[in-house]
Amino acid sequence: MTVNALKQTNAEAKKNRIRRREIRCRGRSNGGQKSSLVCDCTTSGYECWSNDNNHRIRRREIRRRGHSSGGQKSSLGADCTTSGYECWSNDNNRAVIREVVRDMLYVCERKFMWNSIDVGARSAIVKYADDNGENLLFVHSPIELDERTKSEMDKLGTVKHIVSPNYEHVKYAQKWKEAYPNATLWGAPGLKEKKRGKIAYDRDLEIDREAFVEDLQRYGFEFVFFDCESVNNEPFFNECVFVHTRSKSMFVTDVYWNYPEKADEIAMFGWKEKGWKFVMDVLYLPIYKLVLCQGEEKKRRLRKCVEATEALNFDKIVPCHGLIEYESEGVDVKNVLRKHLLLK
């Protein structure tokens, strides 16, 4: 080797050493913090070695969605600047509306703050075609309707039915009715009367059962009225649990919840939310079963409601609070409901 060749080799080696050192330094220089300077709108924009949550969420999402939507992610509502929709129950972290069953079932997942705890809120949206082939939307337990949500909803179809399935999930009902005056606003049994003058419910799920059959049952919608709980002889939640048989989905607000078991794997599920999960699972659930459903008659009705729900065709539970539960190896969703409500 000539002297010049030797000098060239040494120079190359030095360059490589510097390059390697630079790469190492960059890796540590920000303490592993996320940087928004690598935004890439064609993918998530935040994948990097230090963004562990992103990968965990993706892995979990792929595992959980694999059998229901072909493992595909929806691009609906993707936002590469800042979403404003980040919350622990919003699985891909940016979606305004997320597709769960292709071209049929969608969810809007939002923060719902109670005493600075995000208890989570999810609205389910079913898209179906009427006899004329028009795309119609059924909205279960609506979340807040902002401009972007409305814009994404309008891309999906015409909002035809909006449902407040129990006495608690009523906060945004009037706003949706005003935004979609031609839609039918359904209320849980008694809600239309209870909210008269405040929320313009069109129909009562119990009184107008015939209209439900005509307008919705023929498109695969069913519900079971959980008329099994009360406090001082007044219904408390008075919930109707819905099933859409074509997408094999059950929709539930407060009769069932599913706060994550592996809370550390869920981004933004902090210590307050973990505390809330404990309160709901350990303290409140026995109250529901033993106090709200106190006495042999109410317990008998609770069992009957669970059995009637189990008899319907669904393979996933879409709760307002918590993660969607999918039928999978080792998970029998119908047994999940039974275990939650019937076993001590």
Ligand SMILES: [Fe+2]
């Ligand atoms: Fe709730």
